[in-house]
Amino acid sequence: MPKLVLVRHGQSFWNLQNRFTGWVDVPLTEKGKEEAFKAGELLKDIRFKVAYTSALTRAQETLKIILEVIGLQIPIIKDQALNERHYGALQGLNKDRARQKYGAEIVHLWRRSYDIAPPEGESLKDTAARTIPFLERAILGDIYEGNDVLVVAHGNSLRSIIMYLEKLTPEEIIKVELDTGAAVVYELDQEGNIISKEVRK
Numbered sequence: 025m026p027k028l029v030l031v032r033h034g035q036s037f038w039n040l041q042n043r044f045t046g047w048v049d050v051p052l053t054e055k056g057k058e059e060a061f062k063a064g065e066l067l068k069d070i071r072f073k074v075a076y077t078s079a080l081t082r083a084q085e086t087l088k089i090i091l092e093v094i095g096l097q098i099p100i101i102k103d104q105a106l107n108e109r110h111y112g113a114l115q116g117l118n119k120d121r122a123r124q125k126y127g128a129e130i131v132h133l134w135r136r137s138y139d140i141a142p143p144e145g146e147s148l149k150d151t152a153a154r155t156i157p158f159l160e161r162a163i164l165g166d167i168y169e170g171n172d173v174l175v176v177a178h179g180n181s182l183r184s185i186i187m188y189l190e191k192l193t194p195e196e197i198i199k200v201e202l203d204t205g206a207a208v209v210y211e212l213d214q215e216g217n218i219i220s221k222e223v224r225k
């Protein structure tokens with residue numbers, strides 16, 4: 025059965041500083057590079073045929089390190105459809121500062137709910153409106169051909185994909201968190217149904 029592996033990029037400088045990042049192009053910290061290295065070590069048994077990533081440096085750097093560690097040279101497809109959720113007016117703001125300014129409850133809903141968008145930004149539903157057509161059009165096509173596929177992207181762009189694959193409800197997706205450098209390994213059948221799921225980190 026083909027494997028679809030979703031990896032969240034390693035720690036970026038704004039993850040370290042606890043700031044909303046979204047589409048701002050922030051590079052990896054040393055710890056982030058180490059997390060990418062570890063993800064590569066943990067995925068060495070999988071012979072990926074193709075890799076997908078976003079248009080943002082932190083995901084691209086993480087993917088590059090993973091492929092170097094595994095020792096694979098494969099086609100890499102970069103597309104902004106896999107970018108992080110656009111965090112709108114919150115981008116650059118410290119997350120504790122945002123809770124003080126707007127209240128913890130609404131900030132939590134902006135970060136984890138399905139359809140409540142942060143000011144001038146994208147809800148998870150808006151994010152899914154670009155990630156899922158790309159998943160169906162490009163990524164799942166490779167899976168249906170029987171290839172193992174690596175996707176390195178972002179906390180919320182990957183949550184939208186996890187929600188779709190696992191058929192989660194808006195209530196269930198609120199609780200889904202993904203650590204930096206974590207890998208979710210799915211085995212999928214020909215219809216895209218999940219045969220198995222394993223988290224490696």
Ligand SMILES: O=C(O)[C@H](O)COP(=O)(O)O
Nearest residue numbers: 043044045046108135179
């Ligand atoms: O864009 C960001 O700030 C992070 O990548 C994800 O942030 P979140 O955990 O607040 O959604």
